[in-house]
Each structure stands twice: as C-alpha cells, then as structure tokens.
Amino acid sequence: MQDDELLNILKTDPNTGMTLLLKQYAGLIYSVVKHKLAGQTFCDADIEHCVADTFSEFYCDLDKFREAAGSIRAWLCVIARHNAYDRLRRYQKEAGTLSLDSEGVAEPRDTTFSLEESLISEEFKKELLREIKALGEPDSTILLRKYYRSESSKEIAEKLNLTVSSVDTRAHRAIQKLRNLFGGERV
Secondary structure: OOHHHHHHHHHHOHHHHHHHHHHHHHHHHHHHHHHHHOOOOOOHHHHHHHHHHHHHHHHHOHHHOOHHHOOHHHHHHHHHHHHHHHHHHHHHHHHOOOEEOOOOOEEOOOOOOOHHHHHHHHHHHHHHHHHHHHOOOOHHHHHHHHHHOOOOHHHHHHHHOOOHHHHHHHHHHHHHHHHHHHOOOOO
C-alpha cells in the first residue's frame, strides 16, 4: 500500500488505518527496536512496549508528517530508534554506563546497524549536530548536555552560570527552531 493511501485511511478511519499500518510495519519496527536493545537486559515486553510507543507516537504526530520529508517507513524507523535509544539511555544512566563518542555525544555502546539504517541515521545525526552547533552558545551546549548527556537543567544551570528557568527556556526555543528546520517532532 502506498503512503498517501495509508495516510488517507489513517485520517478517515483510524482503527482500520492503524491495523493496516501495524500489518505493514510491525515486523520492521520490532526488528529495529530489538536490534538497538540487543545484548542488554531488556525482555520481550520492554521491546514490545517500545514498539507500541513508536506506533502511538506516530499516530499522535500524524498531522506533522510531511510526505516530502520522507516515507512512513523511514519516519517510523527514526521514531523507533529514538525510542529505543531513550530507553537504553535511561537504563544506562541508572546503571552509570553511558559512553561518549568522539564528538562528546552520548551514544549507546551497541551502535551496529544495517547498511540502510546506518546511512539514514548517520546522515541525520551529522545534520542535526551541525544545526545544533549553528545555534550558537549557550544553546548548543545546553542541548548537548540536556539531551545527549542526560544532565538535568539544574546541573547545566550550575555549570553555565544560568538560572534553571533560563536553561529550560533556551532548550525549549532551540528545540522549536530545530523542529521547524527539520519539519517534525523527532528532534
């Protein structure tokens, strides 16, 4: 089924649309999430929750999806990876095992992908980092610390000599700029 047909069905008959969406993409999204969480202490229920969160988030943000920005398949994969990384980051933060890559950006240790996923992910990550850096200081530092290193607003405020509300406001505005630039909620 073509993306435009599926989108029309989702908008006119959500139950049928979600059934078709799940039938077409559930296996793919399950494998993406399972691959990201492989080798960790996640059970099948954790993976299934992450998959369910992916489809739920897709449906809730359906009005923000633009076909020009990509396919439903690609968007679902991005949402799934993001949700899996969030779950992994929370787990690793609790365990204190978050690693840093060469850019100083928090990354889960298992970063093996299929070739297609790797290319999409790497290009998106490079573009996102370029745009974050282009925001200038202190906004870029705030976003990197808050969303990649999972530091609290209070910790960031102390390190940058700002108020907590200033950190939150700057983070919110910077995220809005990135969302507008990338045309979606996945930033």
